[in-house]
Amino acid sequence: MNKKLAHTKNELENLSLNELENLALRLREKIIQVVSKNGGHLSSNLGVVELSIAMHLVFDATKNPFIFDVSHQSYPHKLLSGRKNFDTLRQFGGMSGYTKPDEGDFFIAGHSSTSISLALGVCKAIKLKQEDKIPVVLIGDGALSAGMAYEALNELGDRKYPCVIILNDNEMSISKPIGAISKHLSSVMATQTYQKFKKRIEKILEFLPDSAAYMAKRFEEGFKLLAPGFLFEELGLEYIGPIDGHNFKELINALKQAKIMQKPCVIHAQTTKGKGYAPAEGKHAKWHGVTAFDIDSGKSVKKGVVRKSATELFTQNLLALAQKYENIVGVTAAMPSGTGLERLIEEYPDRFWDVAIAEQHAVTSMAAMAKEGFKPFIAIYSTFLQRAYDQIIHDCAIMNLNVVFAIDRAGIVGEDGETHQGAFDVSFLACIPNLTLLAPRDEKMMENIMIYAYHHQGVLAFRYPRGAFILDDEFMPCKIELAKAQCLIENQSQIAFLGYGQGVGKAKQVLDLLCEEEPDFANLIDLIFIKPLDEKLLKKLAQRTKIWFVFSQNAKIGGVANLLNAFLQENDLNIKIISFEYEDQFITHGNTNEVEKSLGLDTQSLARRVKTHVID
Structure with a gap:
């Protein structure tokens, strides 16, 4: 055979x-x-x-x-x-x-x-x-x-x-289908005989008097409604x-x-x-x-200890907020499980919705709810939020409505590849007036940012990665205040690592590696906000450092380093900035670690690149 x-x-x-x-x-x-x-x-x-x-x-x-x-x-x-x-x-x-x-x-x-x-x-x-x-x-x-x-x-x-x-x-x-009659008609409709019969009826209708044609047409419409x-x-x-x-x-x-x-x-x-x-x-x-699974049992093949994903933390925090504040509502576009909104829909079916594959509609409908005094949390993957760009601008930002965008799968998402990598949300959102942009670095900061997001006035978007945060609450969390960054490691070095969101964890990994050879290699800053920036902290940092390395999991063009460069120019500050964001290319599919290595964004490659720039 x-x-x-x-x-x-x-x-x-x-x-x-x-x-x-x-x-x-x-x-x-x-x-x-x-x-x-x-x-x-x-x-x-x-x-x-x-x-x-x-x-x-x-x-x-x-x-x-x-x-x-x-x-x-x-x-x-x-x-x-x-x-x-x-x-x-x-x-x-x-x-x-x-x-x-x-x-x-x-x-x-x-x-x-x-x-x-x-x-x-x-x-x-x-x-x-x-x-x-x-x-x-x-x-x-x-x-x-x-x-x-x-x-x-x-x-x-x-x-x-x-x-x-x-x-x-x-x-x-x-x-x-309506019962046995519909099933029979459906099988008949798949034959040439039916199609020829239908064409003949259509031809006959062209020559019938109006009254007869009307009756035949009504019969045809009733016939079609059975299927x-x-x-x-x-x-x-x-x-x-x-x-x-x-x-x-x-x-x-x-x-x-x-x-x-x-x-x-x-x-x-x-x-x-x-x-x-x-x-x-x-x-x-x-x-x-x-993910990989055992064929006989159907059980997932998991490797090592699995920490809570950022999506699970989002669900956990939003449930707590929704229990406390009755005006919180939420929406997702055909991804209730993927975005973690499934539990909210089950718990509060009148306040949380899956509107199917309709990102534009999801955003605009929530804009109207914000206008009516509710506080919408719109949970959409970074890659799919691209589909609702006009609605973000036209229906949310112009009126500066109290809408929260929870941007899941920000950064490299792995095996789904070019069409799904969450590389562009920083770039396409940062240019929109009335938008506030921030990102959590770890579990506790995720909770604090979501509490802040509820109370914030105006359009706000926060991004978080697929899977778990790199950092496991290694630093003392801070209360979230508008345009306030946090200095996590401060020393006499003239080098500063500036991280945004998951980029803070990557910066810490690189810093740990470099500090094995040279203690106090660099300062470490969690920007928290990139729009607006913490101008006071950045000006002070510029007075005592000479080179900034930027770690953020998004496209370089229009990214965090671009925003920082614009700030430095406007304030006539002479700082060399090196961006470790994504180059101007679409990112292929594959295991995230392998993809990062191919881009020179794994920890070892980044440490080597830092040393090269410092020596230069």
Whole structure:
């Protein structure tokens, strides 16, 4: 028996139904094997195995653009298309866990709800270039909670470009089928007979008198309401489904029918997340993105002592604040578990919300609540906050509303790579008037900053890392006061290490290493605030030091060192500043320690770089 996983379109067409099912089994085995070692997105990929095989069987992937929404469900596609390094999935220097053009994919994706817009752009290009191909989109039902998807559907339905959109419905039915009649109609709608019948009805309606056409139209509308596709039909798209997303016959028939339509068509396929691996089957959020785990038991493989993550501390502190202050409300955009807001939603369902993949809406809705006297905490990953930039400026900052942005996953996040690294929030927020920016260095300062955030008047944003803080409450915490930094280590050295957030911990690690050779090597400052800066402390520091090293986990351009340089220039202070922030490049995926080492930002590399600058 042929054991290979990669198959061309012709090879798949020649496989029997049993052979296709066997291929699906082997793809699942490979995905489970690799993800159990490397971590990654498990349940979403196990759920789309048959879908992926059917896509490759009906459409030539070397000719027709395959566009994956978010693309964390592209593992079967990678295997089918012959990626030889799948075992290196998400490892440093290995294969990305998302689609990437330089690995042979059509487009990069890591954020949700971009696929239909991409397909629409491809359709326009195909028409202009007079090419014979059709974009094929695989999008999950959750991605249809974002407005961008509907903007694209609206135009696509109007322009009628040939396009196949596979809606992978694995958690919630967009419109639940109504009993046996709907199920029968849905299976009928996937046939050529139904599609031909529908076209004939449409032709007949063109020639009927108004009264008869009206009655026929009403009958057609009532007929459509029995099936869940009326939304897409009203937008001008053809609809097939719902079909069984694990049934090869149904999938292949539906895809072939959609292919010959030469119109935009939605195929609604219902699937089971985690299909084929019992512990992950169903709506288990913990199996969506996983770390290494034992296949037999399903238990996570954890190494060493695990301290509380910054996200867990956020949850703990916000719960305490919410119990004390009834005007605290909060929101997240489809990441209740990831941001730690899940417990708040359970405890206070009328005050905390998950609004699905809708960062713009999340921010603007909370701005209105702030206007009404509430104190919103908006918990969004750094990378996803990029999607709500206009709302931060237009709906929050201009009116200087009392809104708190809790920016999770700031800095390098590891295996998710370029699309997820939290590198830019300092740069894109620092230029906005009325925004106050600060960051905690450790557990106790996280608590103090969140207490301060509640009482602060105006827009405030604080950032914190994925995982635990480097520092474990090594320094005495201070009360948080606006624009007040804290000197953690003071000595006679003319060198100063200035840290922001997790950067304080990195600065302390480097300082400890250097102090093994030269005690009192440098002063250590926790900036706490970067907007506004502690001008009084910085002016005093400038009088007794000559060189400042800046440690902060964000992009160098528009970063903390840039803000400090501007301050020094404005005050005519002559200090040499060296930034250890991220260079002007996108940061690859891989284990965080390996990524930092490749960037020269690990402790040993930083210590060497400090000594080089001091000698110069």
